[in-house]
Amino acid sequence: MAAPTPPTPAPPRRPLLGRLSLPERNYVAEALRTETVGGMLLLVAAVAALVWANAFGGSYGEVSDFHLGPGALGLDLSVAHWAADGLLAVFFFVAGVELKRELVAGELRDPKAAALPVVAALCGMAAPALVYALTSVVGGGSLDGWAVPTATDIAFALAVLAVVGTSLPSALRAFLLTLAVVDDLFAILIIAVFFTSDLNFLALGGAVLGLVLFYTLLRFEVRGWYVYVPLALVVWGLMYNSGIHATIAGVAMGLMLRCTRREGEEHSPGEHIEHLVRPLSAGVAVPLFALFSAGVALNGEALAGVFTRPETLGVVLGLVVGKTLGIFGGTYLAARFTRAELNKDLAWADVFALASLAGIGFTVSLLIGELAFEGDAGAVNEIKAAVLLGSLIAAVIACVLLRIRVRKYRALTEAEELDEDASGVPDVYEQDDPEYHLRMAVIHERKAAEHRRIAEERAGAARNKPNSPA
Numbered sequence: 001m002a003a004p005t006p007p008t009p010a011p012p013r014r015p016l017l018g019r020l021s022l023p024e025r026n027y028v029a030e031a032l033r034t035e036t037v038g039g040m041l042l043l044v045a046a047v048a049a050l051v052w053a054n055a056f057g058g059s060y061g062e063v064s065d066f067h068l069g070p071g072a073l074g075l076d077l078s079v080a081h082w083a084a085d086g087l088l089a090v091f092f093f094v095a096g097v098e099l100k101r102e103l104v105a106g107e108l109r110d111p112k113a114a115a116l117p118v119v120a121a122l123c124g125m126a127a128p129a130l131v132y133a134l135t136s137v138v139g140g141g142s143l144d145g146w147a148v149p150t151a152t153d154i155a156f157a158l159a160v161l162a163v164v165g166t167s168l169p170s171a172l173r174a175f176l177l178t179l180a181v182v183d184d185l186f187a188i189l190i191i192a193v194f195f196t197s198d199l200n201f202l203a204l205g206g207a208v209l210g211l212v213l214f215y216t217l218l219r220f221e222v223r224g225w226y227v228y229v230p231l232a233l234v235v236w237g238l239m240y241n242s243g244i245h246a247t248i249a250g251v252a253m254g255l256m257l258r259c260t261r262r263e264g265e266e267h268s269p270g271e272h273i274e275h276l277v278r279p280l281s282a283g284v285a286v287p288l289f290a291l292f293s294a295g296v297a298l299n300g301e302a303l304a305g306v307f308t309r310p311e312t313l314g315v316v317l318g319l320v321v322g323k324t325l326g327i328f329g330g331t332y333l334a335a336r337f338t339r340a341e342l343n344k345d346l347a348w349a350d351v352f353a354l355a356s357l358a359g360i361g362f363t364v365s366l367l368i369g370e371l372a373f374e375g376d377a378g379a380v381n382e383i384k385a386a387v388l389l390g391s392l393i394a395a396v397i398a399c400v401l402l403r404i405r406v407r408k409y410r411a412l413t414e415a416e417e418l419d420e421d422a423s424g425v426p427d428v429y430e431q432d433d434p435e436y437h438l439r440m441a442v443i444h445e446r447k448a449a450e451h452r453r454i455a456e457e458r459a460g461a462a463r464n465k466p467n468s469p470a
Helices: 022-055 057-065 080-103 111-139 154-164 170-193 201-220 227-240 246-257 268-293 300-306 310-338 346-355 363-372 377-404 406-418 434-463
Strands: 014-016 340-342
Touching: 022 057, 022 080, 022 154, 022 268, 022 340, 057 227, 057 246, 057 268, 080 170, 080 227, 080 246, 080 268, 080 310, 080 363, 111 170, 154 170, 154 346, 154 377, 170 246, 170 346, 170 363, 201 227, 227 246, 268 363, 300 377, 310 346, 310 377, 346 377, 363 377
Parallel strands: 014 340
Antiparallel strands: none
């Protein structure tokens, strides 16, 4: 009689929001530092815009509407228009590089690992759109703004974390960053598909040829900013005149950069260029966009109107309710129906708090609001007020939820940062290294010898006391 075949062991469950590899952790830490500083500048710019628009509304409007640029090239644009279509192209260029890196070297390169942020981002965009649509249909409003509450502003979210002082574990921060990258991708697709005006095929063909040339130069490893910057400006101008939103040019060029390292390279070209351009994006482009986009007149009547008009109420509910339920629900479903399980050091309350933080939809939401209600200045201002108010409510809720768990986060972060052997690498990443354990053995033997010496000294001192027992 043949021996029974032993049962095939089940594949190990993959930790959901588990610890990152050390290279990925270092990359995320550097990226988040820049985004956090940029988010603080973004916050300052938004407040400055509100103060300027409400205290000196006339001058704000004059500066925002001031036109400049070569009219013969179709680029006689207002300052606000330059900020939205020009400066944000830099932001979307960085988003394109981030997406490319995630696809080839980051969390999205493994389909199993990518499933979680992709599902969470899709649910986190579908749910706000659905909430907006239901609110508008019930209230008899317009469906034009369905895409406004679908975007997450990673810089603003990280600025909130910096202000609150919460030490999120690296896994949660990486999830937020990856989620925002995927979110940006779908926001780009929404802008390209749903907010494209009549196409100028001649200009579009020129933009495509420029992108082909850009790609060819990269493949032949031609170097020099003086080659790529002028070419990028030409591609951007042609893309703008084609009728497709000009920021798509930035994304396309970002996706073309090589983000894999070759032998002997410390950084890939994409990582190097991103490192150079990210401060310009986070520190200049996005804050200036906020300065000329967030300046809406706020008064009691206007704020009350946000909750009475179906379009604006839909934006607020989409950001506050839709984003939270969508991301949390998508993450829970991914864990429920796949081999993933939540990191034992975290609780579902942490995922819920992070999902509520993603309801901050500032930069891209403002841009989509301008595109969705283009030509109706009153509606655009009301939608902007709704974006600001919804983002503020989401930030406050997230702050409260994160503060409840701040002690737990601090303990997790300290454990991740502990480097007892002073090797320059956190101890949690050296558990499989025999040399680490040998170094720790020497450290503990030295500590043991010191404790024995102290014990002997104390015992001798006790025996020498006059009243000590014989």
